[in-house]
Amino acid sequence: MRSLWAIGLALLAGSAQATLTDVTLDNGMRVIVKEDHRAPVMVSQVWYRAGSIDEFNGTSGVAHVLEHMMFKGTEKVPPGEFSKRIAAAGGRENAFTSRDHTAYFQQMQKDRLELAMQLEADRMANLVISDELFAKEIQVVMEERRLRTDDQAQSVVYERLMATAYQTHPYRRPIIGWMDDLQNMTAQDARDWYARWYAPNNATLVVAGDVKADAVVALARQYFGALPVRPLPARKPQAEPAQLGEKRIVVKAPAQLPYLLMAWHAPSLKDWAQDTTPYALQILAGVLSGNDSARLQKSLVKTQQIAVNASAGYEAVSRGPGMFMIDATPAQGKSVAELEKAIRAEIARLQREGISEAELARVKAQVIAADVYQRDSLFYQAMQLGDYVTAGLPPEALARRVDKLRAVTVAEVQAAAAQWLQDERLSVAELDPQPLKPKPRAAAVPGVRHAN
Amino acid sequence: MNILSIQAFLVALLLGLPLSAQAALAIQHWQTPQGARVYFVESHELPMLDIAVDFAAGSARDPAGKSGLARLTHGLLDQGAGGLSETEIAHRLADVGAVLSGRLDRDRAGVTLRTLSSAAEKEKALDLLARVLQRPDFPQAVVKREKRRLIASIREDEADPGNVVSKAFYRALYGDHPYANDESGEPAAVARLARGDLQAFYRTHYSAPNAVISLMGDITRAEAEAIAGRLAAGLSGAAPVPALPKPAPAAASDTRIAHPSTQSHVLVGGVGMARNDPDFFPLFVGNYVLGGGGFDSQLMREVRDKRGYAYSAYSYFLPMREAGPFQLGLQTKLEQTDDALKVARDTLRQFIANGPTEAELNQAKSNLTGGFPLRIDSNRKILDYLAVIGFYELPLDYLDTWVDRVNAVDVAAVKQAFARRIDPDRLVIVVVGGAGSAR
Numbered sequence: 010m011r012s013l014w015a016i017g018l019a020l021l022a023g024s025a026q027a028t029l030t031d032v033t034l035d036n037g038m039r040v041i042v043k044e045d046h047r048a049p050v051m052v053s054q055v056w057y058r059a060g061s062i063d064e065f066n067g068t069s070g071v072a073h074v075l076e077h078m079m080f081k082g083t084e085k086v087p088p089g090e091f092s093k094r095i096a097a098a099g100g101r102e103n104a105f106t107s108r109d110h111t112a113y114f115q116q117m118q119k120d121r122l123e124l125a126m127q128l129e130a131d132r133m134a135n136l137v138i139s140d141e142l143f144a145k146e147i148q149v150v151m152e153e154r155r156l157r158t159d160d161q162a163q164s165v166v167y168e169r170l171m172a173t174a175y176q177t178h179p180y181r182r183p184i185i186g187w188m189d190d191l192q193n194m195t196a197q198d199a200r201d202w203y204a205r206w207y208a209p210n211n212a213t214l215v216v217a218g219d220v221k222a223d224a225v226v227a228l229a230r231q232y233f234g235a236l237p238v239r240p241l242p243a244r245k246p247q248a249e250p251a252q253l254g255e256k257r258i259v260v261k262a263p264a265q266l267p268y269l270l271m272a273w274h275a276p277s278l279k280d281w282a283q284d285t286t287p288y289a290l291q292i293l294a295g296v297l298s299g300n301d302s303a304r305l306q307k308s309l310v311k312t313q314q315i316a317v318n319a320s321a322g323y324e325a326v327s328r329g330p331g332m333f334m335i336d337a338t339p340a341q342g343k344s345v346a347e348l349e350k351a352i353r354a355e356i357a358r359l360q361r362e363g364i365s366e367a368e369l370a371r372v373k374a375q376v377i378a379a380d381v382y383q384r385d386s387l388f389y390q391a392m393q394l395g396d397y398v399t400a401g402l403p404p405e406a407l408a409r410r411v412d413k414l415r416a417v418t419v420a421e422v423q424a425a426a427a428q429w430l431q432d433e434r435l436s437v438a439e440l441d442p443q444p445l446k447p448k449p450r451a452a453a454v455p456g457v458r459h460a461n
Numbered sequence: 462m463n464i465l466s467i468q469a470f471l472v473a474l475l476l477g478l479p480l481s482a483q484a485a486l487a488i489q490h491w492q493t494p495q496g497a498r499v500y501f502v503e504s505h506e507l508p509m510l511d512i513a514v515d516f517a518a519g520s521a522r523d524p525a526g527k528s529g530l531a532r533l534t535h536g537l538l539d540q541g542a543g544g545l546s547e548t549e550i551a552h553r554l555a556d557v558g559a560v561l562s563g564r565l566d567r568d569r570a571g572v573t574l575r576t577l578s579s580a581a582e583k584e585k586a587l588d589l590l591a592r593v594l595q596r597p598d599f600p601q602a603v604v605k606r607e608k609r610r611l612i613a614s615i616r617e618d619e620a621d622p623g624n625v626v627s628k629a630f631y632r633a634l635y636g637d638h639p640y641a642n643d644e645s646g647e648p649a650a651v652a653r654l655a656r657g658d659l660q661a662f663y664r665t666h667y668s669a670p671n672a673v674i675s676l677m678g679d680i681t682r683a684e685a686e687a688i689a690g691r692l693a694a695g696l697s698g699a700a701p702v703p704a705l706p707k708p709a710p711a712a713a714s715d716t717r718i719a720h721p722s723t724q725s726h727v728l729v730g731g732v733g734m735a736r737n738d739p740d741f742f743p744l745f746v747g748n749y750v751l752g753g754g755g756f757d758s759q760l761m762r763e764v765r766d767k768r769g770y771a772y773s774a775y776s777y778f779l780p781m782r783e784a785g786p787f788q789l790g791l792q793t794k795l796e797q798t799d800d801a802l803k804v805a806r807d808t809l810r811q812f813i814a815n816g817p818t819e820a821e822l823n824q825a826k827s828n829l830t831g832g833f834p835l836r837i838d839s840n841r842k843i844l845d846y847l848a849v850i851g852f853y854e855l856p857l858d859y860l861d862t863w864v865d866r867v868n869a870v871d872v873a874a875v876k877q878a879f880a881r882r883i884d885p886d887r888l889v890i891v892v893v894g895g896a897g898s899a900r
Binding site: 047048049050089096097099101117118121144145146149159160263265266299302306307310311318338370374375377381382384385442443 | 506507508509539547548550551552554555556557558559560575576577582606609610612613614616617619620621622719720721722723724754755756757762765766767768769770771772773792793794824827828829830831832833834835837838839840841
């Protein structure tokens, strides 16, 4: 049972040629290798197709909690040893959890890949989650939530807006999990999650760097190839029902400045060869805020001076649906309502008049250059591959990304703006800043904190 | 960002600061006729070019009563220059896919350019870099607007407990020294700044003798010389800025600042070391064991792993032109602030008393020397190292000897170096969060 199928894709990226190897082992684990011989180093990433999108109410945050527990030891490798061995070999390691996936990585000298694989394969199958270590680590995760969300007003706004914009889709739940769910989470919840999703047939190994693809595949077969296939639960689509009208929320939190976040439901990239809208929306985001004098910056920040910051964003690649977002901070003396009106005027102008050929060419020039620049980072190259593959897109979609963006026309951008930036798809959140001081004093001077 | 990552985000950042590289990295160095120092690594593997131009024009150079001047001056460089408006500059850069960025800290003000190395794109990008560095216009209306934006960002930072604690820590640590002030300045001082202040600051600080030009990428030596010469030729000849005063050791203090956050942000430390400190390696390697090594460090083990007190617990020395801070930090829910602070202080005290064990020190050295190739595995990283070598006038063979110097550190050297710098009974402590009551 050692047969495997392999395709070697010669990917033309800019002027250089990079070879990609994409192999699936007998047990269903996918192995992708990108050779890059600029420096004698490599990055190894194991991606699990399990993120907060796969969670249920009551145990939100468990994907990320399990990520923490993955460093807490196996039958053979005691708690703390994983990190210690990687460190001793000069490695840097970490992990990250997103809505769509959980990934673990090591960056090391090229000849130390075997250690990384050995340890990753071991914790893919043999993790031990003790009640005692879980009890400590869940406290750490709650501190992480306080640090990154609860005490960051704009993060709270984002979290609450997602919970509003999505009525049923699991993207409504924060990756870190609701605090109450964290407080009530048990070690068994983490064990269940691990048992459900941590299997070779739900994982992709991405290795990039100064390695030989066949040697990497051989090592992968040696260490991961023996792990048994496990049945995976059926994944329900949980499609979001169509929004029936604009939604608005106000978030009151300690802050000094108001903040506005607008989010429109939008498609994500599914059929990379046929879809056009996701590419048009990417260009649109670039036209709105892709440079220091792009539309939002020029109109709102520089000319009208109604905002101190404004930007647009759209991620085309995700397992679930997409979202086109604009956020902005009003200038002193300007209200959020005035700011929103100005943003709406910009959108109306886009829909009515479209964009210029010069704007389109500018964004495309940036896309083409960025495609060269990102080859400076091994980690980012591997990251993109893992991101595409776990979203269900083939590496070819990544290789052809620049071509697809270059094919976008001004008419397509205008049409995408007209079709998708509509009020019935829109959810708006406003941050209503609450005083930082518990008891505001009449004589308080701005900028002075009561130090004792 | 839809991504959470498990490890203290500060650690990787800070481990990157001390320099390393292997002998294979051939650094070329020369000086332009105008006095700018140039550092260059030639690499043709990617069709791109990175340039950094750094000046001794950081916020420690703010004149008395004019805090925020260095930041504002730096921020205005590309907002109208050489007869081009801010919009023309931004659009022309984007048209060729070039990225112009800035960086500013207490010591340095820098501008970086990343461009494709194809002739047409490169030439246009270099033209814009030259205009921005040599002929900033500081348009009156833009100055006014950017002052307001800077004040807004300072005010916004007041809501962020991590920002509040950091500013208070530097104030407590440095007293009257220029390092005490935050890079962004105080709102009232920023409000008073005038266009003439910016022009004067620019003339005296953004000069060729104050400049370090770093180049990395797909050009030849001859071309690098031409580019460096062209950039330096248009700068003023103002003399190098005078040395900063030496910071005095900080007195013990314990500052509690009220904040509506759910966590306390805790910083503990003292005045640490300068970039050229002879104790650099013992302190750097030793600190890996104390709080620089992420999950491999004592602080992470004691504060996070054993007790679940914090997501991030770390320590570092930030080497600067003059002695930068030694800083130990954590964030924890309000009600366990004192417990977490005690664990951190006890860990520090024991480390200073006992130093690392042989095993711990060997582990630190293994990681640092074994991870050495990762420090120079991209053009971006190499450019940053060139800029630091140039700015802080480190020896050119600094990178070649780095691994040996890490390996030469022993337990006694770590103990002695820490004992010289950090007195566990004379620490600066700042806590932001809770009621802020005095202790």
